[in-house]
Amino acid sequence: MRYSSVAIPLALAARAAAVESDVWAFGNGFYTGPPTNAHITRATWSLVPPDVPSNYTVNNTDDEVWVSLWIGLSSTAGDYDADLYQPLLNWSPDNQSQGCPAPDDEWCVAASTYTPDGQNGQAYVTVPADTQVDFEVYVENDKVYQVVTMNGKTVSKESDALDNPLLYLYSGDECYTGSGDCGTLQSYSWNNLTIHLSAADENFGDTLSLYSGSSSNGLTTSDKGKTWHTDAIKISKDTFATVSDY
Numbered sequence: 001m002r003y004s005s006v007a008i009p010l011a012l013a014a015r016a017a018a019v020e021s022d023v024w025a026f027g028n029g030f031y032t033g034p035p036t037n038a039h040i041t042r043a044t045w046s047l048v049p050p051d052v053p054s055n056y057t058v059n060n061t062d063d064e065v066w067v068s069l070w071i072g073l074s075s076t077a078g079d080y081d082a083d084l085y086q087p088l089l090n091w092s093p094d095n096q097s098q099g100c101p102a103p104d105d106e107w108c109v110a111a112s113t114y115t116p117d118g119q120n121g122q123a124y125v126t127v128p129a130d131t132q133v134d135f136e137v138y139v140e141n142d143k144v145y146q147v148v149t150m151n152g153k154t155v156s157k158e159s160d161a162l163d164n165p166l167l168y169l170y171s172g173d174e175c176y177t178g179s180g181d182c183g184t185l186q187s188y189s190w191n192n193l194t195i196h197l198s199a200a201d202e203n204f205g206d207t208l209s210l211y212s213g214s215s216s217n218g219l220t221t222s223d224k225g226k227t228w229h230t231d232a233i234k235i236s237k238d239t240f241a242t243v244s245d246y
């Protein structure tokens with residue numbers, strides 16, 4: 001089945017509007033949640049990063065563009081007041097502006113959490129081209145743990161207090177336009193996504209919403225609704241909106 005919806009999650013629109021003087025663009029993506037009478041206790045997924053964006057523009061090197069790809073978990077669908085546990089990939093034509101040690105044609109990755117008081121993030125680690133990155137986010141004793149792995153080795157991890165039970169999981173193709181625009185991002189795929197719930201919800205799969213250019217066979221369960229899985233959610237090639245589109 002192919003799900004689709006035109007709406008960008010409130011979340012992202014709110015985040016975009018919250019920073020008045022800067023312009024943010026969000027590309028293709030998906031979200032899922034909330035479960036009925038349950039919360040998310042664990043999620044795992046993988047990604048082989050696409051090529052870094054092409055045809056981007058930077059008009060002033062003091063105001064660089066950057067692009068971030070992530071799946072995050074939160075108690076809300078993007079409320080600015082809620083924490084978002086979002087291990088993320090980041091790329092900028094000026095790696096130094098982001099504290100990313102990767103060369104310009106590779107991404108960095110780090111465990112990271114958005115909080116209303118700012119971003120708690122770990123140091124960026126280079127993702128060598130064509131390398132699979134594995135992500136795990138889980139809740140234990142009111143803490144949220146993020147573990148980022150490459151080739152079986154943990155490369156970044158973080159734990160933060162859980163602000164509220166996790167009800168939503170959603171992706172972001174996030175572009176900070178800086179003094180230019182983010183150009184074109186090639187297609188890629190969030191793979192092997194598994195979501196564990198605290199209690200069975202046989203209808204959780206129906207909450208998957210794919211907006212603009214994303215597609216998937218959908219979430220399926222083999223234990224009557226406690227655990228949900230999809231092999232892939234494909235995010236199609238996308239040219240980010242430019243400043244003049246706003």
Ligand SMILES: *[C@@H]1O[C@H](CO)[C@@H](O)[C@H](O)[C@H]1NC(C)=O
Pocket residue numbers: 054055184
């Ligand atoms: C970059 O822009 C050029 C000129 O507009 C175009 O021919 C090319 O297809 C673009 N490349 C990508 C990856 O979008």
Ligand SMILES: *[C@@H]1O[C@H](CO)[C@@H](O)[C@H](O)[C@H]1NC(C)=O
Pocket residue numbers: 095096099100101102103104
């Ligand atoms: C940015 O990448 C270049 C290689 O392209 C590397 O020499 C340099 O050290 C990197 N900068 C930082 C801040 O890591």
Ligand SMILES: *[C@@H]1O[C@H](CO)[C@@H](O)[C@H](O)[C@H]1NC(C)=O
Pocket residue numbers: 057059178179180181243
């Ligand atoms: C960047 O420069 C190009 C070419 O001069 C221009 O078309 C574009 O509007 C500029 N973008 C911004 C954000 O100023």
Ligand SMILES: *[C@@H]1O[C@H](CO)[C@@H](O)[C@H](O)[C@H]1NC(C)=O
Pocket residue numbers: 044046192194
């Ligand atoms: C999919 O994820 C599960 C849980 O993390 C893992 O055990 C399994 O090896 C992964 N499968 C592939 C094909 O990577």
